[in-house]
Amino acid sequence: MDMNQYLEVFIDESKEHIQNINDQLLLLEKDPNNLDLVNEIFRSAHTLKGMAATMGYEDLADLTHKLENVLDKVRNNEIIIDSNMLDVVLEAVEGLEEMTLSIAEGGDGKKDVQAIVSELKRIEAGESLESDSSLSTSNQVQENKTGSPFGELNEFEITVLQESVEQDFFQYQIHVSLRKDCLLKAARVYMVFEVLEQIGEVMKSNPSVEDLESENFDFDFYVLFVSKEEATSIEKRILKVSEVEAVHVESYTLSENKNQKQEKPNNMVNSEQKDQPQSKAQTDQSQPGNQAVNKTIRVNIDRLDDLMNLFEELVIDKGRLEQISYESDHAELKETVERMSRVSGDLQNIILNMRMVSIAQVFNRFPRMVRKLTRDLGKKVDLVIEGAETELDRTVIDEIGDPLVHLIRNALDHGIETPEERMEQGKPETGTLLLKAYHSGNHVFVEIEDDGKGIQKQKVLKKALSNGIITNEQAENLEEHQINELILASGFSTAEQISDISGRGVGLDVVKNKIESLGGNITVGSTEGKGSLFSIQLPLTLSIISALLIKIQEDTFAIPLSSIIETAIVKKEDVLRAHNKEVIDFRGKVVPLVDIRRLFEYSLDEQDDELYSVIIVRKGNKLSGIIVDSFIGQQEIVLKSLGKYLTNVFAISGASILGNGEVALIIDSNALIK
């Protein structure tokens, strides 16, 4: 059978599964007792194994199989999850990823995985033996311990109990006796539980809930319960349930349960009690645990691009049609054209939306990267991700990854201090790196915030002076944020020693350039000793921007609205001269004028203009006024490149096709400001 047609699907799906395994593993590290996570990982690994075997990638299938074995033992509580074990598993997953990449690049997906396989085997065999022996000891403990009616608590229950202590809940052990003549024992139990669940949470019961429901007990049962209510109040409430003979509430303490051995979890039994606190935990971490099956199909991005191009042609023809119908008196034609315009407007929205992808794609790779980097650097950092569902045009998504990697590395390497340094300064040992994305207006903001040492302004100034980025005079007049932004200047790098993580010669100026080339900008905020915030502003989409259309003689140009502050009509006599340059006084600021007509080599014979049409544009803090012939108006335009032949044209960033089919060049106002 020819497998080629399935290869693409296989690669895509494998990548998805590997990513999923990665994500879940990292969650598992934080919440080692969450068996749902293990199950989720197991499922992904299992599917991956099946696919790899079908496609004939033996190595891939083999490694996945070994991984699956380990996971299976974890699932059955024969292996305890610790960070060493996770290291090996993550390494194995990395191996899987490499193989998949090799397949995607046309390789055979073969890789020497002996080392990892033997590690996995060691875990599978060695640790399970160890846990077997401890299992038997724990059984003994259980036999010895007749005091508690709940036997061994599993680790999950212990953590929930510990958390409840921290949150000022009381822990109770409740002994309920039903009257001997009670007929519907299960119903009474149910009522008791209902009462309890109104005021707290039932952790465990003895006999188990199942046994209680099927009336598999005499007349007494015990409930382990956490609540903020007083013991007497609980007692009273339970006694309101009829046919309850006696209730005895006493506080329960976690003491002897230091042996954190899990008993074989009877999932069925505790599922009811487990669900509630667990769903809490889930919302806390916003984990993508049980992903709903989406109704999606895969579409090659090229097809979407083609669709977009075809649609643009349609828009241009629509423009012509509108013109024709406007000039004619044909009522039906006009009506039809109007309807068509509406439909095409909707179509445009749909097509643009199809190209939007959530930034999670980019963010997904960071947890693992941060984990690895922090280990290498010997630092402790919590990565918090917010707004991963924020959507951006995929062209932006494709480009934004590298700058973010750079900034995160920078924050980990230079921003966040070592645990010792942090302790000395009275900060929590573990640093926090916040990665956040959100929409605002026509832009998406991505922020990287750390609570590290911040930017040391004096050091930055000194460095900038010695590197000749600024002069002494400039240095005196710089405002705080300008000093911060010096670190983005080219030829700047404060790292005293070049490390492997960041500062390998290229500085943050690369990041800045990249972001500006995407039509965005980046700002730096920082408080010394408290941390830094890098905020990146990006356009929602690269393909459609709002622009002001202007005219220079017969040609139409577009200037992106994002860089325009305002437009003005200036009288010729108000134009001043400074240093042989034309400037205007704009709201108390001296703004240099750029006559784009001269710059673009238009013949300027009609010099008798009384008024100048000026567009005030901004780049950072600098303003400039661009003189044009006339303003046409604001319009959404489709940004297109000039093609590979014409690159680096001065002050032109691209072109757009207008409704009448005419080409309008897009002016890059940044290039006009020095």
Add this chain to the structure above:
Amino acid sequence: MGNENQDVKVIVFQLNNEEYGIPVEFIGSIERMEQVTRVPGTPDFVKGVINLRGIITPIIDLRERFDLDKSEYNDQTRIIVTHIEDMTVGMVVDSANDVIDIPVDAIEPPPEVIGSIHVDYIRGVAKLDKRLLILLHIDKVLSKDELTEIEKVEG
């Protein structure tokens, strides 16, 4: 089966009363002259860009590129849209109206001096009956070196 000798299929176009050929595999389409939007800050032979069915396509004037005398555009003027790798460029020529097969053995290396065109662009000369066809190295014609050189001078 038909072509015993490997034939080269070329598009024939006219420039200043001489005939030139470009292999068809580089040709996307042949268009009539249309309104060109000038792009400031580019060499003179770059006429600007056109909207070619929704794709912005740069246009160069081949006469000016080869330092031939300028002439007015007329009904015969054509734009030959060429693709090299992922670069698309339209070339303005006097006219284009023929596709012919040239046997490989009819192609001779370029003579030492031919007109005013730099020998670099010319792949060879094909003699067919009484016609003389100049075959172009299209990638050399569209080499970006010239573009960047001019940029440097101006910038």
